[in-house]
Amino acid sequence: MFLKVQLPWNVLVPAESLGPMLQRSIVHHLLEDFAQRKAAKDVGYYVAVTSVDSIGDGRVKQGTGEVEFPVLFSGTTFKLFKGEVLLGVVQEVLRYGVFLQCGPAETVFLSNKKMPDYRYVLGDNPMFLNDKLSSKIEKDVVVCFVVIGTQWLPEKREFRAVIGLDVDYLGPVS
Template sequence: MVFMEVEMPWNVIISPDKLDAKGLLLHKAIILRLMDDIANKKASKEHGYYAAVTTLNTLGEGKVRELSGDVLFPVTFSCITLKPAKGEILVGTVDKILKHGIFLKSGPMSSIFLSEKTMRDYKYVGGENPMFLNDKHAKLEKDTMVRFKVLGLKWLESEREFQILATLAGDFLGSI
């Protein structure tokens, strides 16, 4: 996964009860609100998943909103992001097993599909605890760690996440 540090502009809205004449509590309120906003936004197509706000670079002059009395502060900040890339080797955990493939989770990504067609030598074994098994008795079952390659990815705006298609075709890929 590619980690990047990006600088972003943002508008932070602070309610009147968080305002303080000394300024220190205001600065803290702005940072806390910014971190909360970024956590709720989760990800973007351009930057990937937001991992951490690192620095508050600039803090503009606050403008009072007439209807609510809230104060809007324009800010710029630096943020660590992580974005998956096609061809990248990642490690994930088996979350759900279906007859046609496996859903994996890896870090903030929860929509990774490993199709039965891209799992060389693995065959589906149904039952109470379904799994995929290969000739060397390697198992892909719930909570198994799997090294996989990103075959393709797609941004889903409604879910605010990437949908990833994975493969086990390649050297040293499969259960760990």
């Protein structure tokens, strides 16, 4: 789910960037920092900065040659919630399940135990096959799924999601 959030961050600006284009420099460093942080436990994956709401007075950081500005900005994030029905693209097929990508979430796992009526087929292009429905789950296929749970991985700054196809209308999308 996409969320509208308002976040307070401290933006570090090198002293040599101070000058007549200060506001532009602060926004530039905010956007760089935003792109590198990837995600946060409480708001999910960072997607976009939509507006800079306020920039506070800078404070010199001793011994670093940088000035720290408190910035309040609005943005968009993406977070997976338990019970949510979403679409993902299969990235890897393994005997015990498949890994999908759903937006910025790259570690979405669908266990073979959560795919009733599908069986694993080994080969050059491994897949899960449902004989009754004549449907396949293979690399690059779009799959409709339900989120069973998520786990925050602080060392990687990302979420791991476990999903399922336990309801009739979930599965590969034509």
